[in-house]
Amino acid sequence: MDCEFIFRKSFGRVISLDPFGNVFFKRFYQRLFVSPEVREKFRNVDMSKQYIALERSLLLLVEFFVDKKPGKALEKIAVRHTKSGLDIPPRMYDLWLEAMLETVREMDPDQNDEVLRAWKTVLSGGIKYMTDVYEQSN
Numbered sequence: 551m552d553c554e555f556i557f558r559k560s561f562g563r564v565i566s567l568d569p570f571g572n573v574f575f576k577r578f579y580q581r582l583f584v585s586p587e588v589r590e591k592f593r594n595v596d597m598s599k600q601y602i603a604l605e606r607s608l609l610l611l612v613e614f615f616v617d618k619k620p621g622k623a624l625e626k627i628a629v630r631h632t633k634s635g636l637d638i639p640p641r642m643y644d645l646w647l648e649a650m651l652e653t654v655r656e657m658d659p660d661q662n663d664e665v666l667r668a669w670k671t672v673l674s675g676g677i678k679y680m681t682d683v684y685e686q687s688n
């Protein structure tokens with residue numbers, strides 16, 4: 551089965567677990583914030599808004615996977631994360647992906663290796679794009 555389909559089904563499951571409590575996003579950020587340098591980046595961020603941004607981001611990353619290039623929205627987000635902006639280095643994206651996969655493993659009742667591989671495959675291209683934009687920034 552194709553990665554996009556497996557990803558979308560799994561995404562639907564984790565989102566609908568608790569649609570108003572944002573439990574999936576809360577657990578994700580709890581994991582991500584184990585790293586003090588990452589937590590520091592979010593010091594002044596309104597997390598309830600961030601949950602919405604993350605949900606939207608995941609869909610932009612799928613769009614990248616399908617189109618094999620960024621849309622305008624993802625381009626803007628990538629620039630916002632560069633050295634002169636939020637300054638998010640590649641190692642933080644490794645933590646981001648790890649936290650995401652661990653949260654899917656925990657929260658998706660139908661998770662298995664294929665599902666986790668699909669998440670990794672779908673998200674990796676967009677992450678590589680964002681870290682490339684970071685490396686090229688000054």
Ligand code: HEM
Pocket residue numbers: 588591592595596600603604606607608611627630631636638642643646676677680
């Ligand atoms: C593929 C990975 C990522 C995507 C698609 C993404 C996407 C986004 C989006 C859509 C926003 C909101 C932008 C806005 O409101 O204008 C945002 C903000 C932010 N992101 Fe990311 N992000 C990613 C990875 C990361 C990582 C790894 C970190 C840090 C560890 C990070 C830290 C932040 C911070 C600190 C904000 C600012 C929130 C604010 O000031 O309101 N992001 N990101």
